[in-house]
Amino acid sequence: MQAPIFIGHEIYRHSSYGGRHPLRVPRVSTVMDLTRALGWLPDSAFRRSPRALPQALTVWHSPAYIAALQEAEAQGPAPHLRGFGLGTPSNPVFPEVWRRPATSAGGVLLAADLLRDGGVVYAPAGGTHHGLPDRANGFCYLNDPVLAMLALRRHGARRIAYVDIDAHHCDGVDLAFRDDPDTLLISVHEERRWPFTGALEDAGGAGTVFNLPVPAGFNDTEMQAALHELILPRVAAFRPDAVVLQCGADAVEEDPLSRLTLSNRALWSVVAALREAAPRYLVLGGGGYNPWSVGRAWAGVWAVLAGAEVPDRLPEPAEAVLRALVWHDAPRSKPVQPHWFTTLADAPRPGPLRPELRERLARLAARDGP
Ligand SMILES: [Zn+2]
Numbered sequence: 001m002q003a004p005i006f007i008g009h010e011i012y013r014h015s016s017y018g019g020r021h022p023l024r025v026p027r028v029s030t031v032m033d034l035t036r037a038l039g040w041l042p043d044s045a046f047r048r049s050p051r052a053l054p055q056a057l058t059v060w061h062s063p064a065y066i067a068a069l070q071e072a073e074a075q076g077p078a079p080h081l082r083g084f085g086l087g088t089p090s091n092p093v094f095p096e097v098w099r100r101p102a103t104s105a106g107g108v109l110l111a112a113d114l115l116r117d118g119g120v121v122y123a124p125a126g127g128t129h130h131g132l133p134d135r136a137n138g139f140c141y142l143n144d145p146v147l148a149m150l151a152l153r154r155h156g157a158r159r160i161a162y163v164d165i166d167a168h169h170c171d172g173v174d175l176a177f178r179d180d181p182d183t184l185l186i187s188v189h190e191e192r193r194w195p196f197t198g199a200l201e202d203a204g205g206a207g208t209v210f211n212l213p214v215p216a217g218f219n220d221t222e223m224q225a226a227l228h229e230l231i232l233p234r235v236a237a238f239r240p241d242a243v244v245l246q247c248g249a250d251a252v253e254e255d256p257l258s259r260l261t262l263s264n265r266a267l268w269s270v271v272a273a274l275r276e277a278a279p280r281y282l283v284l285g286g287g288g289y290n291p292w293s294v295g296r297a298w299a300g301v302w303a304v305l306a307g308a309e310v311p312d313r314l315p316e317p318a319e320a321v322l323r324a325l326v327w328h329d330a331p332r333s334k335p336v337q338p339h340w341f342t343t344l345a346d347a348p349r350p351g352p353l354r355p356e357l358r359e360r361l362a363r364l365a366a367r368d369g370p
Contacts, residue, residue, distance in 0.1 A: 004120040004305045006041055007107040008032045009049040012125060015096045020329055021089075022257060022289040023139055028125045030295030030321065031302065034344075037317040038299070040308040047114070049107030049125065052147075057105060060146050060176065062134040069141060073098035085135035101141040104128065108144045111282050112151030115242065118279040122305050123148075124298045127246045127286030129170035130195065138195060139287075143172040145246055148282060149183065157241035157280055158182055163231055164189070165223075165270055166248025166286040167258035169198030169211070173246075179205030184238040186210045188226050190218070190251070190258050200360055207369040210234060212360060216259035218251065219351030223266040227273055229361045234369075235277045243278040247271060247301055248286025253349060254293035254340075256331045263346035264297035271304045291325045292340035300344050310344050318344075 013029035035041040054066050068084040073096070077087035087093045094100075104125040111121040123144075131143030149160050161184040162177070164170040169189040174197065177183040187198050191213035198211040212226055235243065247267055251260040275281060283301060288294030303310050314322070322341045330336070 002119040003045060004122060005047055005114055006035070006045050006302060007047045007049050007111055007121060007123040008125065009103050009107065011096060011100055011103050015100050016094065017092055017139070018094050021092060025289060025291040025327060026325065027285070027288060027291065027294050027298070030291065030325065031124050031298040033321040034295055034299040034318055035302050037321050038308065038315070040302060040306055045306065047110060049103050050110055051099060051102045052106035052109055056109060057102070057142060057147065059150055060133055061142060065134045069101070070098045085137055090139055091136035091141065097141065101128065105142045105144045105147050108148035108282070108284070109151050112148055112155055115152065115280040115282060116155045120275070120281045120305055122283045122302055124285035124301070127166070127248060127284035129164060129166065129173050129246055129286060130168070131172045132175065137172060138168065140172065143176070145170070145173050145244060145284060146176040148284070149177065149244060152242045152244070152280065152282070159238060159240045160184070160242045160244060161235045161238050161240035161278065162186070162244045162246070163235065163270070163274065164246040164248070165251060165267065166246055167250040167255070167260050168193060168248070168287060169195055170246060171195045171197045174198065174204070174209065178209050181206040181208055184208050184234060184240065186231055186234060188212045188214060190260055191215055193258065200363065203367065203369070210364055212364065214260065215354065215356060217351070218260040218262060219349050220263055220266040221350045221353055222357050223262055224269065225353050225357065225361060227270055230364055231270065232273055235274065240278045242280035242282065243274050244282045244284065245271065245274055246284045246286045247298070249288030249294040249297040250286070252293045252297055252346070254290045254334055255288065256334050257287065257289050261349055263349040264293065264300055265345055265348055267297055268300050268304050271301050275305070290334060291327050292322060292336070295322065295325070296340065296344050313342055314344060
């Protein structure tokens with residue numbers, strides 16, 4: 001099997017959604033810099049993401065929306081673009097509003113191509129799981145997970161297991177595949193949080209959707225339970241040709257947009273556990289709005305995939321990457337911690353397996369289906 005491939009691009013380095021938007025922070029560039037500083041990302045493992053052509057996106061997005069997105073970048077905000085969700089506080093018209101998502105989409109399309117005969121690909125710029133066919137939604141302009149899964153299928157992966165551990169429910173991916181018996185959708189997300197979809201009872205049209213809403217304070221012990229009682233048995237029983245993992249980092253405790261309290265090790269354990277679940281494995285990014293926690297978490301994801309050992313204390317070049325990060329208007333609730341500069345792995349955050357979670361897992365385990 002081919003060595004794991006990392007897909008990235010320099011466009012993310014200076015691109016910002018602007019102002020006080022949560023996506024004013026660098027993310028993918030941090031992961032590229034950290035993994036290179038640690039000696040984990042040789043040129044042979046790196047692929048520069050191509051930009052998707054407009055016609056490659058209309059397999060799921062409407063041509064009118066794709067045209068609107070290009071127009072937004074060329075002309076700036078305009079009243080008629082708001083019908084496409086463009087130019088709202090969540091989905092601003094920023095300078096790379098077409099090129100950036102088209103690059104992320106091109107990255108996952110390349111990933112699907114690279115996975116034709118099996119392998120492991122990491123595309124941390126991917127994971128925009130809220131994108132809708134004809135409008136921007138929840139910071140997501142294109143839905144690259146959907147585009148990736150459609151491309152994997154074109155390349156021969158019929159049965160696809162999509163696992164999403166972002167703090168938010170994957171409403172766009174759900175819309176695309178909720179009635180498809182050849183797609184298993186598993187989402188672990190914070191309860192009573194936007195977009196307010198993904199109810200425990202919602203099994204999709206084909207009974208292949210498994211939603212685990214989790215309470216605030218979701219801890220590493222509870223994630224282990226979700227992994228071993230829900231994710232792994234369902235994926236194994238489904239016998240997928242490909243696994244797509246959306247590994248949003250916003251369920252990590254330091255993130256300002258959720259109230260979940262995982263360590264980054266909990267994310268890494270999911271990444272590692274799914275590695276052998278299918279011949280093709282695509283790992284995407286997703287949410288993550290604290291520049292340190294998202295950079296550290298996603299660099300560690302690559303360590304898992306590439307078989308690199310995470311040191312207890314970072315060597316100086318990697319520490320320098322983290323010390324150079326700036327978080328303008330950082331929320332006072334998330335003060336900078338010294339270990340964000342000197343380590344990659346968080347201390348484990350175990351806790352009780354709460355009765356409501358135990359009960360939800362039991363209800364999901366009792367369901368028929370794949
Ligand atoms: Zn999220």
